[in-house]
Amino acid sequence: MGDYYKSDDLDKFATMGEEAPELWEKFMQYYGAVFAEGALSAREKALMALAVAHALQCPYCIDAYTRESLEKGADREQMTEAVHVAAAIRGGAALVHGVQMKNMINKLGF
Amino acid sequence: MATGLNMQPFLSGDSAEQLKLLRDQTGVQPFVDKLGENGLYPLRCNGISVLQVNLGKVCNMACKHCHVDAGPDRKESMSLEIVERCLQVLDGANIPVLDITGGAPELNPHLPLLIKEAVKMKRRVMVRTNLTVLEQDQNYHLVEYYAAHGVEVVASLPYYRESNTDRQRGRGAFIASLRVLRRLNSLGYGGEQGGLLLNLVYNPGGAFLPPAQQAIEAEFRRELQSRQGITFNQLLTITNVPVGRFLNFLWHSGNLENYLQRLAAVFNPAAAPRAMCRGMISVGWDGTLYDCDFNQMLGLACRNGQAGHPAHISSFNLEFLQQREVLLDNHCYACTAGSGSSCGGATADSCRTKK
Numbered sequence: 075m076g077d078y079y080k081s082d083d084l085d086k087f088a089t090m091g092e093e094a095p096e097l098w099e100k101f102m103q104y105y106g107a108v109f110a111e112g113a114l115s116a117r118e119k120a121l122m123a124l125a126v127a128h129a130l131q132c133p134y135c136i137d138a139y140t141r142e143s144l145e146k147g148a149d150r151e152q153m154t155e156a157v158h159v160a161a162a163i164r165g166g167a168a169l170v171h172g173v174q175m176k177n178m179i180n181k182l183g184f
Numbered sequence: 185m186a187t188g189l190n191m192q193p194f195l196s197g198d199s200a201e202q203l204k205l206l207r208d209q210t211g212v213q214p215f216v217d218k219l220g221e222n223g224l225y226p227l228r229c230n231g232i233s234v235l236q237v238n239l240g241k242v243c244n245m246a247c248k249h250c251h252v253d254a255g256p257d258r259k260e261s262m263s264l265e266i267v268e269r270c271l272q273v274l275d276g277a278n279i280p281v282l283d284i285t286g287g288a289p290e291l292n293p294h295l296p297l298l299i300k301e302a303v304k305m306k307r308r309v310m311v312r313t314n315l316t317v318l319e320q321d322q323n324y325h326l327v328e329y330y331a332a333h334g335v336e337v338v339a340s341l342p343y344y345r346e347s348n349t350d351r352q353r354g355r356g357a358f359i360a361s362l363r364v365l366r367r368l369n370s371l372g373y374g375g376e377q378g379g380l381l382l383n384l385v386y387n388p389g390g391a392f393l394p395p396a397q398q399a400i401e402a403e404f405r406r407e408l409q410s411r412q413g414i415t416f417n418q419l420l421t422i423t424n425v426p427v428g429r430f431l432n433f434l435w436h437s438g439n440l441e442n443y444l445q446r447l448a449a450v451f452n453p454a455a456a457p458r459a460m461c462r463g464m465i466s467v468g469w470d471g472t473l474y475d476c477d478f479n480q481m482l483g484l485a486c487r488n489g490q491a492g493h494p495a496h497i498s499s500f501n502l503e504f505l506q507q508r509e510v511l512l513d514n515h516c517y518a519c520t521a522g523s524g525s526s527c528g529g530a531t532a533d534s535c536r537t538k539k
């Protein structure tokens with residue numbers, strides 16, 4: 075398990091296309107289109123990706139979208155707020171499942 | 185790949201040592217090879233339309249990204265004799281633009297004379313200012329002087345918020361800069377078309393590339409206007425060049441090879457022919473001539489004729505210099521990365537790759 079999440083591995087991302095070039099090509103085209111300037115700015119999209127990366131806790135994506143957010147002109151405050159959005163939604167999602175817990179308690183208990 | 189922090193001493197003021205460090209990065213293809221591969225080597229000057237004069241390394245600040253390694257302790261400052269030589273060349277060689285830089289140009293006592301005489305010759309004159317120096321008592325009046333002479337002001341403002349700006353330039357820099365920007369606005373700078381020109385300069389706050397110029401310009405405009413009531417004409421994005429204090433930072437933070445690789449990975453062949461060295465000549469505080477301010481800090485002086493001595497403003501050979509071969513090294517990757525970079529901001533459309 076010690077071989078997981080090495081920084082150098084991010085540079086090898088494209089090797090995922092070696093056995094499936096067409097699928098890779100399609101993914102990359104889609105990926106590029108998603109992050110292009112659109113109704114949302116490229117900076118806003120980078121900050122969203124940064125938040126999602128934290129919610130997913132993907133170290134590759136955290137590294138990549140920290141850099142990308144900086145290179146799209148975001149600063150520490152904006153990036154920290156984005157991570158708090160991820161934390162709030164994750165925390166809220168945990169808490170709101172408490173309602174399910176309560177439903178179950180109510181069903182099982184007196 | 186960066187291996188962590190480098191504790192070995194490194195003197196950013198020593199140009200030979202800086203060049204060695206730039207060349208020693210084994211994971212980086214030499215810049216001249218990259219140009220060769222793209223059929224772009226050698227790079228030649230294509231006529232001189234800008235005389236960029238560096239009035240010295242003295243500065244009231246000591247910013248982290250500074251390629252000059254300027255600061256309050258520096259002593260290098262252009263003499264009156266060299267200033268007069270610059271004016272003679274500006275006149276004799278009929279160069280239309282005078283671009284004044286430093287250090288803080290305001291800390292050289294001959295700045296007013298240089299401006300006044302160049303304006304008399306009807307040259308376009310721009311001064312690169314850090315803004316905060318114009319808060320000092322002895323320089324306070326220069327804001328009015330710039331306005332009276334129609335000088336274009338190119339002002340560094342790394343970010344539209346305080347913490348980011350102050351992290352790069354020192355505590356209090358942002359607030360002081362805003363005060364000076366308001367004075368410039370009140371004198372007619374940064375307003376409607378046809379008024380006095382005020383352009384701002386964005387620098388990344390570390391070892392990463394600048395955003396697309398148009399996108400960050402829109403952010404700056406909105407934020408500075410709505411939160412501070414400040415207007416400006418254009419925002420220029422400049423890529424941090426791995427020279428001087430910034431090179432020192434890259435080295436000690438273990439970012440150097442990674443940063444050069446990053447610049448090389450987004451090499452944009454369209455930006456190379458638009459490198460600013462192709463249209464300018466840069467004068468050092470002692471009168472030595474260089475392709476640009478970065479080569480100046482690396483001690484890469486232009487030659488005076490095919491195999492001659494370092495070229496000097498006192499023996500300005502226009503015919504040779506305007507078609508000279510530019511001296512290139514690995515720091516040049518900063519001028520060709522992504523959308524390109526120059527003292528006038530981005531130079532080309534981006535061809536940046538993802539992830």
Ligand code: SF4
Pocket residue numbers: 243244245246247249250251252253254255286287288314
């Ligand atoms: S970047 Fe400009 S203001 Fe900052 S230390 Fe260097 S010369 Fe001075």
Ligand code: SF4
Pocket residue numbers: 459460461462475476477478479510511512513515516519
């Ligand atoms: S660093 Fe100077 S010499 Fe090199 S490409 Fe840029 S402007 Fe030209």
